[in-house]
Each structure stands twice: as structure tokens, then as C-alpha cells.
Amino acid sequence: MTITCGLLPVLEPEEQDHSYEMSDYEGARARWCPGCGDHSILAAVQKLLAAEQLPPERTMFVSGIGCSSRFPHYLKTYGFHGIHGRALPVATGIKLNRPDLDIFVVMGDGDCTSIGAGHWIHALRYNLDIVVMLLDNGIYGLTKNQTSPTTPQGHPSNTQPHGSWLPSLNPLSTALGVTNASFVAQTAEWVPAHLYATLRAARRHKGLSFVRILQRCPVYSSAVYMKAVQDPNRIALLVHDDGVVVPELEKVYKNVVAHDPHDLAAARRVADNMDHVHLGVLFADPSRPRYEDLRRVAPRTAEERLTLLEAELDRYAV
Amino acid sequence: MQSDPRVQQALAALDRPIAEFRALLEGALRQAELFLAEQQADEPARVARAAATLGQFGAARIDATRFAALQPGASRADKTSLDALRRALDVLHQMHARGDGLFVAEVVEGAKLGAVVESALSFIGWAFGAIIVTDLVRGGRYVPAEHESLLDPLGFGGWSRSERRAAPPVIVRVAGHAVRATDLASYADGHVKLVLIVDGACAPAPLARLITPGTFVLQTTDGAGLDRVARFDGPAFAAVLPPGAATFVHDPVLGREPWQRLTVTHIPEAPKKAIGAMSTWQMLEELKQLADLARTPFVVPAAGGAGAPAMGASDAADRIASWLLAQSGLGGTT
Amino acid sequence: MPMLTDTVEAPTGAASRVRPTVLKKREHTVEIVSDSGEGAQRCGQIFGAVSAKMGNGVWTVEIIPAEIQPPARIPEGASGYRIRVGTGPVTNWGDATNLALAFNEQVLLARHRLNALADDAILLVEDKWATHEDADIRAAWVAAMEELSTRHYRIIPVPMEVECLRLVDNPRKGKNMFALGMLARIYGRDTDRIKDQIAFTFRKKSEDVYKTNVELFERGFAWAEHNVDVRIDVAPQQSADALVVMNGNEAIALGAIASGMDLCAMYPITPATSVSHLLSEVFEKFGGIVHQAEDEIAACGVAIGASYAGKVAFTVTSGPGLALKTEFLGAAIMTEIPLVLVDVQRGGPSTGLPTKVEQSDLWAALYASPGDAPHIVIAPATIEECFHVMVTARRLAETFRTVVMVLSDANLATGMTPFKRPAPDAAWQAAPLDLSAVPEGTKAYQWDAQTGLSRRILPGQANGMYTLTTLSHDEGSKVAYSSGVHQRSSAARSRKLAVLQSLLSPPPVYGEASGDLLVVGWGSTKGAIEEAVDRLRADGLKVSSLHLRFLSPMEPGLKPIFQKFKKVVTVELNYSDEVGDPYVTDENRRRGQLAWLLRASTLVDVDCWTRVPGEPLRPGSIVDAIKDRMPKGGAK
Numbered sequence A: 001m002t003i004t005c006g007l008l009p010v011l012e013p014e015e016q017d018h019s020y021e022m023s024d025y026e027g028a029r030a031r032w033c034p035g036c037g038d039h040s041i042l043a044a045v046q047k048l049l050a051a052e053q054l055p056p057e058r059t060m061f062v063s064g065i066g067c068s069s070r071f072p073h074y075l076k077t078y079g080f081h082g083i084h085g086r087a088l089p090v091a092t093g094i095k096l097n098r099p100d101l102d103i104f105v106v107m108g109d110g111d112c113t114s115i116g117a118g119h120w121i122h123a124l125r126y127n128l129d130i131v132v133m134l135l136d137n138g139i140y141g142l143t144k145n146q147t148s149p150t151t152p153q154g155h156p157s158n159t160q161p162h163g164s165w166l167p168s169l170n171p172l173s174t175a176l177g178v179t180n181a182s183f184v185a186q187t188a189e190w191v192p193a194h195l196y197a198t199l200r201a202a203r204r205h206k207g208l209s210f211v212r213i214l215q216r217c218p219v220y221s222s223a224v225y226m227k228a229v230q231d232p233n234r235i236a237l238l239v240h241d242d243g244v245v246v247p248e249l250e251k252v253y254k255n256v257v258a259h260d261p262h263d264l265a266a267a268r269r270v271a272d273n274m275d276h277v278h279l280g281v282l283f284a285d286p287s288r289p290r291y292e293d294l295r296r297v298a299p300r301t302a303e304e305r306l307t308l309l310e311a312e313l314d315r316y317a318v
Numbered sequence B: 001m002q003s004d005p006r007v008q009q010a011l012a013a014l015d016r017p018i019a020e021f022r023a024l025l026e027g028a029l030r031q032a033e034l035f036l037a038e039q040q041a042d043e044p045a046r047v048a049r050a051a052a053t054l055g056q057f058g059a060a061r062i063d064a065t066r067f068a069a070l071q072p073g074a075s076r077a078d079k080t081s082l083d084a085l086r087r088a089l090d091v092l093h094q095m096h097a098r099g100d101g102l103f104v105a106e107v108v109e110g111a112k113l114g115a116v117v118e119s120a121l122s123f124i125g126w127a128f129g130a131i132i133v134t135d136l137v138r139g140g141r142y143v144p145a146e147h148e149s150l151l152d153p154l155g156f157g158g159w160s161r162s163e164r165r166a167a168p169p170v171i172v173r174v175a176g177h178a179v180r181a182t183d184l185a186s187y188a189d190g191h192v193k194l195v196l197i198v199d200g201a202c203a204p205a206p207l208a209r210l211i212t213p214g215t216f217v218l219q220t221t222d223g224a225g226l227d228r229v230a231r232f233d234g235p236a237f238a239a240v241l242p243p244g245a246a247t248f249v250h251d252p253v254l255g256r257e258p259w260q261r262l263t264v265t266h267i268p269e270a271p272k273k274a275i276g277a278m279s280t281w282q283m284l285e286e287l288k289q290l291a292d293l294a295r296t297p298f299v300v301p302a303a304g305g306a307g308a309p310a311m312g313a314s315d316a317a318d319r320i321a322s323w324l325l326a327q328s329g330l331g332g333t334t
Numbered sequence C: 001m002p003m004l005t006d007t008v009e010a011p012t013g014a015a016s017r018v019r020p021t022v023l024k025k026r027e028h029t030v031e032i033v034s035d036s037g038e039g040a041q042r043c044g045q046i047f048g049a050v051s052a053k054m055g056n057g058v059w060t061v062e063i064i065p066a067e068i069q070p071p072a073r074i075p076e077g078a079s080g081y082r083i084r085v086g087t088g089p090v091t092n093w094g095d096a097t098n099l100a101l102a103f104n105e106q107v108l109l110a111r112h113r114l115n116a117l118a119d120d121a122i123l124l125v126e127d128k129w130a131t132h133e134d135a136d137i138r139a140a141w142v143a144a145m146e147e148l149s150t151r152h153y154r155i156i157p158v159p160m161e162v163e164c165l166r167l168v169d170n171p172r173k174g175k176n177m178f179a180l181g182m183l184a185r186i187y188g189r190d191t192d193r194i195k196d197q198i199a200f201t202f203r204k205k206s207e208d209v210y211k212t213n214v215e216l217f218e219r220g221f222a223w224a225e226h227n228v229d230v231r232i233d234v235a236p237q238q239s240a241d242a243l244v245v246m247n248g249n250e251a252i253a254l255g256a257i258a259s260g261m262d263l264c265a266m267y268p269i270t271p272a273t274s275v276s277h278l279l280s281e282v283f284e285k286f287g288g289i290v291h292q293a294e295d296e297i298a299a300c301g302v303a304i305g306a307s308y309a310g311k312v313a314f315t316v317t318s319g320p321g322l323a324l325k326t327e328f329l330g331a332a333i334m335t336e337i338p339l340v341l342v343d344v345q346r347g348g349p350s351t352g353l354p355t356k357v358e359q360s361d362l363w364a365a366l367y368a369s370p371g372d373a374p375h376i377v378i379a380p381a382t383i384e385e386c387f388h389v390m391v392t393a394r395r396l397a398e399t400f401r402t403v404v405m406v407l408s409d410a411n412l413a414t415g416m417t418p419f420k421r422p423a424p425d426a427a428w429q430a431a432p433l434d435l436s437a438v439p440e441g442t443k444a445y446q447w448d449a450q451t452g453l454s455r456r457i458l459p460g461q462a463n464g465m466y467t468l469t470t471l472s473h474d475e476g477s478k479v480a481y482s483s484g485v486h487q488r489s490s491a492a493r494s495r496k497l498a499v500l501q502s503l504l505s506p507p508p509v510y511g512e513a514s515g516d517l518l519v520v521g522w523g524s525t526k527g528a529i530e531e532a533v534d535r536l537r538a539d540g541l542k543v544s545s546l547h548l549r550f551l552s553p554m555e556p557g558l559k560p561i562f563q564k565f566k567k568v569v570t571v572e573l574n575y576s577d578e579v580g581d582p583y584v585t586d587e588n589r590r591r592g593q594l595a596w597l598l599r600a601s602t603l604v605d606v607d608c609w610t611r612v613p614g615e616p617l618r619p620g621s622i623v624d625a626i627k628d629r630m631p632k633g634g635a636k
């Protein structure tokens, strides 16, 4: 071990009595379009950080490229605004080295389910203890209106003006199909209480928590979630003590489904069921192996390494 | 005492967190020594050091003097600060010299378990203060009046949140009659991990009282499960007890309800005679507590089904609970 | 046909022995070839290792078929090991094999057709095929002997299978130890050391396996003693230094450990993978891990993430993998995250020649990223340097906050040679970072106005919080919308290379500092080039050579050195057009990759001789090429 990042928490001690306010997490002024769903996700995340009292210097947001990937700039934590589709490998490298950091990954639908789809599948399988948010507006926002894998069939864009040719990809059933995936949830940015409760459940889950957040893009894909926004009966809340329960929402959203998130088969049925837009935790299993735990090794000091290296060189000695 | 094979087994199982703490000490030591060397160093020494870091391939081709000039030099420290730094280094060297002994303590006849743990931890706490002093001096921020006390041993009560998280495991050898779990409860925080190696007659479930939702608790008679103590991301207590004791694992990640988290593999009869300060009633109480926590609730199909355990899981857990009660002869008492 | 007829057929153990002629040689090249899976490589490895341990100079090369399991007895399936043994140090694989031992005549034919065998080579070949029940096989044997007879080879038939069957049921497993015994006798190798090496090779197998192998070895030894009338004596020379013997990939792996790195992120690709094989076996006890990612892109991203967060990480790959990593390399350069990337080059483009050596990734390495992406490129020239370069690469990556690419190749990766045992120094592992508190107001990149260098800040450090971005940014990592910032930040990143170049000293010239022709090379060709220069000088030609390690920044002082020669020619293992080829003119001629760079940076009319033979360059070929290119009017 050449550098003991373990020293950092000791050198930068958190005082027992210090408490963080929401304003402690505010970064640059958000530059998304007015009415963009990303604003409300940012607000929910700031609220979560304050509620969970995460020290800003030990919290990291890793993103790719897209409107949604601007997220880290608007927070005052550490941020890694990387390259399109590749947030997850970077987050994997950070977490492998620094299990002490709280890591949130923010991706758009193009970022996660198209160019970064390979990494997405494998990250679900690695099951590192991180929160992965898919900000799904069903369109490429930053590059101005191209079809994404989650664009509903028939929805027009600049690249498929007669409507998307193919049925859209279902991120929930895809994620639930991956071996060792340990947490899959869906929420919507226009139901802030649910968004917050879901993010909190995700953050508290040990393992990779994949949260698909339905996100409105009023500029390019306003039609995508229009019906679900306007008609609460299109929504069904999944409730369970091991998932999320937000009783006050049940006044507006009358479809309440008891769903045990330990039941993978039931989770897959919910994911494939298009009768309603389901919000809640579809699946959670904290006992699945986590890659950073499996790969954690005892660090060795320079002297220990030198001794071991001499022994290794002996094997090649002439 | 370190030659006890059970202590060895515990040290091996806890190798990773121990190595992590050791690397922390080592890292601080090296940085401080380097800083001190830089204070006295003349130019040639600085250049030689820079050349050494480049390795043979680089040193043969790169001008070491100019390379050294690129490295940020250390700031100058005043005498008081340097004295403090030397004292801090002293503390760190002392820790380093103890080797594995830093992580092993023993409760000798007449001593109290709680006091031994406290003293082992406060010795370790000294390291944190010393590490912070080295950093303050290097950053030119050391103020004697404010920071001098950092160079004293630091009782656990004074540890910061991060220090509690950086705590290394401590293995304590203790006689059965001296085991008082309640003395340990206040150490359940951060990543503190205490492993008791118990000799002689002991209450059968002394750690049952330490079971709280976020604490990993293990009782074993053969050391099985100690590796899980090392891996657990939070506070943990474990006891390696003489044969016949109750054995169980309480792993917080396994669920929301106690019965989901607790796996009891053996419950013995309650002892017929008091052991140390523990009366038979107290020992029976601990066994009952264990059985209670492990028992699956009845499945009441609640409205909407929320909160009910999955059928399959509850069946199995129920069977274990009734078997346990039968084994322990407690069936009638609950 | 010069078949050997004077061999004395003596049953093993009988008193009669041939009295061998002893040939004293300063160096000799031996190879053992078989169908794939018959263990020729293992035999060769043991022979090479023991020769090195006895004090001989050694250079080994693997002979690898293109397919994993080619059909038996076809020339394309030849698999084996070539060992050049010398009294002094051996720096390359030489020109041709002097003695070959083959398990069938078809693989021997393959070597013959490749011109791998010296005209007077001694060829020992399994003879069971001559009398095989299958008439086609017998005919193939005859045809092969016919073809081989066009040269002055001396062929010695060996009843390998018959002999082995006396000891084992399945001669396919065991012939290689019999062969090893023969070679040990012919070359007078130390049998105790060989037995030790056999024990080491089969350490994971049972005692019985060891015993059987030793019996086979001894039988082969005795057979040669009774039947082979030639012995070759390449006297060993004990070195004063402690030595180690390993291949270049092993050296890279151990060098990475010595340098203090603790994460290797990779995706399997020949010929780079074996770096990770060794690391996977030992790295964890050093506190390091090998992460096999889902692809090369992810491997690069994981290494970047780990490095950003304070670990010292590297990634290792070959050409096609390098291509995939390029976007991430740009990201690391843009965000000034230190990263070491090892490219073990193979033949390209595309999938190319996966197991064969080439030096055609130089441009790809230099221009790996779109946009202006200055970074460091270094190339070790020897297997020993493969070890030491890792320490330097790590230190430069961290000091200059950039990507360091290390260009090795298949020749270094799989060749094995003894070299001075490294003396690891704790200073090599020195922490890259000062963890002391970040003063308030510190910017993400406080570029020094002179050098462009700045302090790294790690997640976990209070006051440091910033969002790193791959978009163009200012000192504070704020996305740069105003003009001028991109110019300034580009300059800061570029300046670092100028600073590094100012630290380098001009490369030494091998041979005289002036003359008629200067050969310039880089990477694994150093040994062959310098051997060629020695021969040319012995022939009275005024030829010198110069070998470059730093390719970005380019080493300083080249122009004055070049000006002392009438002609400068690069010798490289990559493709270039030949003057005189159809359509090729001096204007459109595509030159060797290094030649191109040197022309651009020195404005000297640098010529090149480059080849892509799918094998290392032979010193003899270099000699011929240089003679061909000697300037008119030069001494001859």
C-alpha cells in the first residue's frame, strides 16, 4: 500500500456534533431548462444528503455526458463528470479503492441503456454498494432530440421523425434479469415524496441500488409521461415495509399494490406489467455478494512488500 | 498470551482490518518522517531522494536535480512544532513496535473487562491524536495551547465519528467469570470490533444482551464466523467460548426483523449454579432473550399484506424456534 | 540425402557408447518443435532456465501456432521454443537455429520453409513416421526428407516413441522430457539443476508425476549418450552479479509490484494477458488486486477511477484494446488523472497477428486521443527494462498528472533472458500524494505558470470539493465557456511535456559518435540492431546506432547527433513502403513510424528499413539491409 486513504477520515475528522444543512450541498446554479424534471431530482437528492448527514467531502457523484450528467456540478460534494456511457466503470474504480465514500451515479437513458449498456449489466452483477440513478426522459436531451432505447414506440424524434421504430427497452426487466442484481426500484420525479423515499431506501440498501427515475423533458419528450402525470389512476404504488411506504400519497394514488421486494418472480411480473406505471421497490436482497467486499485485501506496508518481493524474485533467481 | 491458538486464529481472521489500521499508522509515520528529514535536508539529500523515487530506468535518463526542483518542498516548521512532531512520532513508533500486541489485551485476575478494553482503546486513541499532530505541523497549523492535549492517550468517549470508524479490532483474553457484556455496550459504534477469547466456566449466552439492530454479534466455540466479524461494515462483538455455550450469529444486513438477522445454532441448558457475578436467573434470562429474538412471528395476513414475512421463510424459522425452545427446555416458560 | 548412417544403434544401458565430436561454440541456437500440446514449450523453458542458471547468456522465443488446437502433423501447427545460448550475454534471438529437435517431420518442414534453420543445422527427428502403418504418412515423410535434402542439414532419426513406450503408456505425455534428456546430454547441461527445475515445473502435481518425468529425462540422456555422435560446448561464464531469469511480461508484473502499484485493471488479450496471470497469482498478498473488467473500455475507466481516488493503478493491453481505451485516455489527460497504460504490441491492424511481434502501435500510442492530448510514451528496450520502466512510469504519471504509456511487444513479453537481479527500494513505492489538509480556496488545478504542474486533491479532503469534468475547464474545474480558457488550459497540459523533455539527457550513441550511417531504433529491437552494428563495424563499415526510450516527449539533442552522420536510417518492426515499389515515390512513400516522427522533429531526411515478418528482426537481415543503404561514397 503506497497511500493510505484510510488516513483521510482521521485527518479530516467529522465532529460528533456537526450537522449539515441542505445549503451545505449546494453547488453551481442548475442550468437545466425551466420545468426540467432534473431540478426536482436535484432537490430530492439535496434533501436526502442533509437527512442522512453525509459529509460532503466523502460523498461523490459520478456521471457520464448528457443533460442529466450535469448533476454533479450542481452539488457541493466531489463530482466526476466523465464521458458518455462510462460513469459506471469510473464509479467501480473509485469504490473498489475507497469503500469509505458514498457514491451516487447519475446517468441518462442514452448514457445507461444505450452506449453504456454493457457496463450497466456488469455493474448490476458486481453489486458494489453504490446508488445508481437512471434519469429516464425517454430521449436524448443534450444532443437535441434523438431517439433513445427507452423512447416509446411511435414517438417521433429528429433521428426517427416517423416515430421510434422499435418497442422501447424496459430498464426494469433488463435490470431484474441480471444475475446478482440486488435492488431495483422505479420512481417519478413529479411525485417528490415518493422520489425522496425511494432514494432513501436505495441509499440505505447494501449493494448496488438501481433506481429508474421517470423524468420529464418538457422540451423534447413532454408527451412521454403526460398521461401518467395527469391521471393518478395510471400509477400504481408498490408498498412494503422493506420497500417504500408513503401513506400520504395513497390519498391521491388509489392503486396500491402490496409487493414483497424479496420475491424476484413477482418483481419480474410487475416490471413486465404495462397496465400501470408502477412506482416503488420491485426487488431488494441485501444478502447478495458485493464485489468490493469480495475483493477487499489487507493493505501491506512498503517494508512488507519489499520482503515479499524478494521472495518472489527468488523464484526467478539464477 | 499471543501464543494462544485461539488468539492466533482471531488475529488471522481479522487480518484485513488490522492491516488497514497498521497501514494507517505506517502512512502517517512515513509522511511525518519525510517531513522531518526535509527540515534538515541539504540539497544533495533532497536530490538523492528524488532520484531514488524515479527508479533505475528514470534515474539513468532524467536529471535528478531538476526533477527534485519540481517537487513541492516542505514548509519550514518552528521549534515548538518540530518538538511536537517528534513527540507524535514517538507515539507512532511505540505503537508500531508493539506489533500484534497492539490489538491483543488480557484481563488478569481481579481486573475488570470494561477497564481493560477502555485502556486498550485509549492507547490506540493516542495514535489518532499523534496522527493529527503530524498533519497540523506539516500544514503549519500547529498551535500548542490548542493542540497539545492531542498528544495524550484518548479515552473512547472522546473519539470522533471518523476515529470510531477507523478503530482496529481488539482481541481480549478473559476468564469466563469476568465476562460482563454490559461493560461493552458503550463501545458499539463506528467499526469497533471486540473479540473475547474466554477461558473457564462462563455464562452460556453472555453476548445476548448486546444484540441491537445495527450490531454484529457472534458467539462461537470453534472460531467459525470470525471472518464475518472482519467483513462486517459496522460495530461487532464476538466471543470464542468454551464448548457447550450457546452459539449464534446476529447479522444486521440480513433483515429488518430480529428473527431475520439472528441465526441460533445451539442453545444449551441453563447452568444450575451461579458463575461469577451472574445468577442462574440472569443466565436463564439471556437464553430466553436469545430464543425470543429468534422466534418467527405468527403469520397474520395483514391488510394489503405489507409487513408479513414470506411464507416459506417463516415456516422454516418457526420450526427452528420451536426446536430451540424444546432443546433449551424453555418451551413452557414463554 | 545426408542422412546419418553412422549412428550406433545400442540398447540403452549397453556398454557401447559413441565417441562424440565436441564442437566448441561461443553461441548456439537450439529449438524444439512439436504439434501443439506435446509439451515442446515446457521442454524448451526448462532448457533455457537451466542454461541461464548455469551462467550462459540466454534468449528464448516461443514458436506459437495460429490456432489453439491445430490438427496434428501439419506445418502450420508447429509449436515450440527456440533458445539461443551464449557464453556472454545474449540480447536477441539471432539468425537461425543450429540444432532442432522435432516430434514429426512436418513441423520441421515448417521451420525449414520459414528459413529458421541454419544451412548446416543438425536436425533430430522422431522417426516412427517413416515406418508408420498409414501409407499417406509414410509418403509424407519421404516427401519431407526430399525437400529437406535441398540443404546441408544433418538429419538424425530418433526412435523417441519406442523409447518412451518402455516407460509410459501414452508417449504424447512424456516425449518432451525424453527430448530434454537428449538436449541435456548434447549440450552438457547440469542434470541436478534440470531435476530441480522439473520438480518446480510439476510442483502442483504428484510425486509420481515427478518420478516418471525424471525417468524419461534420464532415458533421453542415456539414448543420446549412446547414439548421438556430437556434443556442443557453449561454456558458461559465472556472472559476478546475482541474476534473475524471466520474460518481459513477468518483469512488467513484478515491476508494477515494486513500483507500489496496487490495481491492475485489464481485459484478456494476447500477448498482454500473462502480466495479469502472474499478478492474479501473487498480487493479493501484496495488498493489490487484478480486476478483469467487462471490456478494455471499462478496464481503463476502473483504473482511472481508482487512480483519481488515490490508488496507484495501471491497465495492460495490446493493440485492439488500446483502440478501445482511447476515449478514456483523453479523459484522463483532460482531467489530469495519472494513469499507466502498458501496450504489449502485436501485429496489426485490427486483430492482425495476435501472437506475433510488431512495433506498429507507435502512432496509435502517440495520437491515441482526438483533440490535443499530450501524454508521455516510453518504450523499454530490454526485458530488464520492462521491470524498471514501471517504477519510472508510475512516478512520471503522478508527477506530471498525466497518462504514461509503456510500449512493450510480443518479443519482450514472451522472450526470456537472465538479467541483474533488481534491488527494490522502498523509495519506489513512496506515496504519490501529500494527504495534508487542503487550504481553503485551493483550486482543482492550480497550474504553475511555468511548468503547468499542480497539486492533486483527493475525494475525502475537506475544502477540496470540486467536480472534475472532461469538458474544457479552468483552474477551478469550471466548465469553460469564455474564450481564452481553452487556450490557457491546453497550454498548461502541453507545457508538462516540455518540462519533462528539459529533464532528459541526449541518448548515447552505440559505436562512434560520427560516421557514415546511424541506425535509430526503439523498443525490443535494440539487441538485434546492436549485434548487427557490431558485425558491420567488424566488416569495416562506419555504422553506429542509437536507441530511443522516450518517444513523447522525444529525447533531446537528436539533430546534432544526426548531423554527424551521412545518413540516418530507422530500423523498425512496422510497415513502410519501399522506394521503387509500384506507384511509390519519395513524396508519397509511407515511412516507418519512428522515421516519420524523427523527420518531423529534426527536419533531417531520415530513411527507414522496416519489416513486418511476424517474428523478431534477425541481426543478419539488418546487416544486409544496412549494407544496402550505405551512402554512396562511404568506406567499403
Ligand SMILES: Cc1ncc(C[n+]2csc(CCOP(=O)(O)OP(=O)(O)O)c2C)c(N)n1
Residues within 6 Å of the ligand: A065, A066, A067, A068, A069, A084, A107, A108, A109, A110, A111, A112, A135, A137, A139, A140, A141, A142, A143, A148
Ligand atoms: C462517445 C460519445 N458519443 C456521443 C456523444 C454525444 N452525446 C452527448 S449526450 C448524448 C445523449 C444524451 O442523452 P441521455 O443520455 O438520455 O441524457 P439526457 O441528455 O437526456 O439527460 C449523446 C449522444 C458523446 N458525448 N460522446
Ligand code: SF4
Residues within 6 Å of the ligand: A031, A032, A033, A035, A036, A037, A038, A067, A068, A137, A141, A142, A216, A217, A218, A219, A220
Ligand atoms: S433538454 Fe430536456 S432534459 Fe435537457 S435540460 Fe432541457 S428539459 Fe431537461
Ligand SMILES: [Mg+2]
Residues within 6 Å of the ligand: A066, A108, A109, A110, A135, A136, A137, A138, A139, A140, A141, A148
Ligand atoms: Mg435522456
